[in-house]
Amino acid sequence: MAADSILLLSLVEEFVSGLQDSKAKDTATGVKDGKFTVLQLVEALGQSLTSSQSHTRARGVQLLSEVLQECYGSLTETEVEVLIAFYENRLKDHYVITPPVLQGLGALVSVCLLPPGSAVSMLRSLFQDVHVQVRLEGLGADFVFGFVQSMDGERDPRNLLLAFQIAKNIVLRGYDLGKFAEELFEVTSCYFPIDFSPPPSDPHGITKEELIQMLRDVLTGTPRFAEFLLPLIIEKLDSDVPSSKLDSLQTLTAGVSQYEHKDLAEFLEGLWASLRREVFQTASEKIESAGLAALTALTSCLSRSVLSSDSEDSLSTFLDLVLKDCKHHLSEPDLKLVWPSAKLLQAACSASDRASHIITAAVMPSLIEQYNSRAQVHKGTIQMFVSFKIGKFQIFKLINCIGALPLPLMFFLNLPFNIRSAEWQFMSVSCTSLTLLCSEPMEHDNERAVSERRSHHAVRQRCLSALAAVSTQPSVVQESTPVLLEVLSSAHTGLCGFCIFFVYISFDVVRLAGQTASRAVSLFLHGDVSFLPDNSFPSHIQLLKQRGDSWSQSQMVCLLMGCVCSLPRSVEVPQIEELLSELEEMSCACSHPLSYTSAAKCFAGLVNKRPQGQFVSLHATVCFFFGSKTQDAISLLCLQVAKALLLRYHPLFTTLTDKLFSLLDDADLGPMAADGFTLLMSDSADILNRGCHADVRIMYRQRFFSENSDKLVQGFNAAPQEKKPNYLKALSNIVNTLPKQVQVTELPKLLSLLLEALSCPDQGVQLSTLSCLQPVIMDPPPVLVQQLEALVSRLLALTSSPAMNVRITSLRCIHAVSRFPEHEVLPFRARVLRALARPLDDKKRLVRSEAVKARGQW
DSSP states (O other), X not given: OHHHHHHHHHHHHHHHTTOOTHHHHHHHHHHHTTSSOHHHHHHHTHHHHTOSOHHHHHHHHHHHHHHHHXXXXXXXXXXXXXXXXXXXXXXXXXXXXXXXXXXXXXXXXXXXXXXXXXXXXXXXXXXXXXOOXXXXXXXXXXXXXXXXXXXXXXXXXXXXXXXXXXHHXXXXXXXXXXXXXXXXXXXXXXXXXXXXXXXXXXXXXXXXXXXXXXXXXXXXXXXXXXXXXXXXXXXXXXXXXXXXXXHHHHHHHHHHTTOOHHHHGGGXXXXXXXXXXXXXXXXXXXXXXXXXXXXXXXXXXHHTOOOOTTSXXXXXXXXXXXXXXXXXXXXXXXXXXXXXXXXXXXXXXXXXXXXXXXXXXXXXXXXXXXXXXXXXXXXXXXXXXXXXXXXXXXXXXXXXXXXXXXXXHHHHHHHHHHOOOHHHHHHHHHHHHHHHHTOOOOOOSSHHHHHHHHHHHHHHHHHHHHHHHHOOSHHHHHHHHHHHHHHHTTOOXXXXXXXXXXXXXXXXXXXXXXXXXXXXXXXXHHOOOTTSTTOOOOTTOOTTOOBTTBXXXXXXXXXXXXXXXXXXXXXXXXXXXXXXXXXXXXXXXXXXXHHHHHHHHHHHHHHHTSOTTOXXXXXXXXXXXXXXXXXXXXXXHHHHHHHHHXXXXXXXXXXXXXXXXXXXXXXXXXXXXHHHHHHHHSOOSSSSSGGGTOOOOTTHHXXXXXHHHHHHHHXXXXXXGGGHHHHHHHHHHHHTTSOHHHHHHXXXXXXXXXXXXXXXXXXXXXXXXXXXXXXXXXXXXXXXXXXXXXXHHHHHHHTTOSSHHHHHHHXXXXXXXXXXXXXXXXXXXXXXXXXXXXXXXXXXXXXXXXXXXXXXXX
């Protein structure tokens, strides 16, 4: 036996390294004569098959395959199972090894009785791991015809799953379907909708959901199927089976996302009739939701149409159908179809701005007329229809949309008292205020006219106060400011004149920079109002002080901020020490958010521009910030000053940085300290930027990271378990702002921490880390590939996060991981597909959409 083993090793070595092909025949003869078995040959090939040289590995596989061609008849079932597994694994190797592997599999399929399941297993491996697309494309439509013939009549779910996968590849990879497009559709659509239910003891693990999704990918994969699919969906929606209806609606939603308006034109009436019926008559919330989603997708597709001079506007044509069947129901609030009609209109409106304009213009006049004419009108219908449009603080978009309509004033005045909606109350205040502010009283030369003007003036003053009160959000301020300025431009006394002056000097600081600085500082520090036109201010006005709960004066510091912080660095701000002291006190002591935020930003903006040698008092201020463990120690002022110094590379910044890092270990302030790094590293939209002449050095983020990354790593390693999330959050907030090329460079030493951050219970840390990793995963460095097991495990866990944004971003990362080298990701394929089953049924459409994309790629 020892002699036989030596002979076998000699034959293997001579064939593999000596390139003596005749030794294969000698080896086969030895197997036939019983000197050694095929499995012993596999063991003897061990060193060859693990060689780093792909050519050597190929020669080893070739020897085995040539022996099998001579000896397959004597193989046992166990030997066949082992050899099939061996060859399937070899398919994942270098492409030069593929030909001898196929040769060996060809020999094995000659065995009379293959082990159960082995044929399916081999086919699955061939489809997944053998890339012969170019060759198949060369066959053109002949290949499609051959596939259609081979698939026709298939019933085994295992084979169907493979067939759907092949069909999906055919339509998505651009194969020439030629005249066989309808045949390919017919041979696959005959299984739609899927009604397969796996037996309780199914060993293959094929699920109904897998078959549904794979078939849906085929049917919706190309617009060429539209003319066949849309009539099929209309037909299937007549079914009495709820699952059939749901599958049809979801397939329609997926399909129209790929279509153009010309693909839908001839089917619009039939589709609308089916969708309307499913919402009007359904007893299932799932089907109703799917129907509304399909309507939105259909309207969105039509909204993307590009119109030419001789083309029909498909969107208007379709919305005419919707309005014809739904609009009149809104006038019948006591009937059951009012709510479904409102939902259908809302779904169509949400598809695009153009759709919302068309429907709003058609429906709003009648709703307003109802309100004026019927005391018992259902306000809920109106609220539901418009609520999607305004969103939170988006009222001005609605005003633009319905601005040309005759809006009765009492309609908006009464809504807040009749509807318990904060958004509608906000809308009524804004609409009423804007309407009255922009209107003028009738001109009459009598006492009544004088009385009307006085009343109108009083109403305008109240509306001005109301509009100012609701203008607390940036998006609202952006829209209301032009209106307020227009109103203020007609007034020249009191506070109005003061505001106009500041608007004027803010736009004229090239020419009046020095004078602007002097007058602004004098006004805010000493109440000097002598230079204001038509002055009616009280004496000793104190604009940098908050009196009790009143903040009407202290909030004016935002004007000071815009004025002095936008000055060029060459302009000297007078009395700056006193001004900094007042701003510091306001930012720490004031309770009004706009006031103390503006004061802190103004303080930081001035500090950023100070000459290098004028920081003595500031050093004392910094020490004061951190003198005690109070919330002030990590206040907005501290962070704004830290950012102002960071931008200009000032040495004093290290004092703030070290303290900020030390606070990560603090039980109370640690989370706030970690959040503070977001402000430090993000761009400043208002004051601390080059547009306001701030001193901003290049690559300040990279410098900060390079100087402090080791502190984070060391602090994390030394911190107790309950404090580690603070370090992970800080790290994530910092790395997320770095350019991609810096992230890739620094990733090796930070990867373990970033992966740890994905397991952190803080959803903010999870989302920030995912956002950091996503661009790196798109072009992965080798160190990330080496940590693939940990990465995939953590990403899959986050697909079940309570936070929708975390679920979406983790799914996008999983999608990106599928593009890693195939031999690296294939071991995870089955595990990932199982895990993606849950997000495919997520209650949020955006999550389901990302899950479908990820699963399709895997």
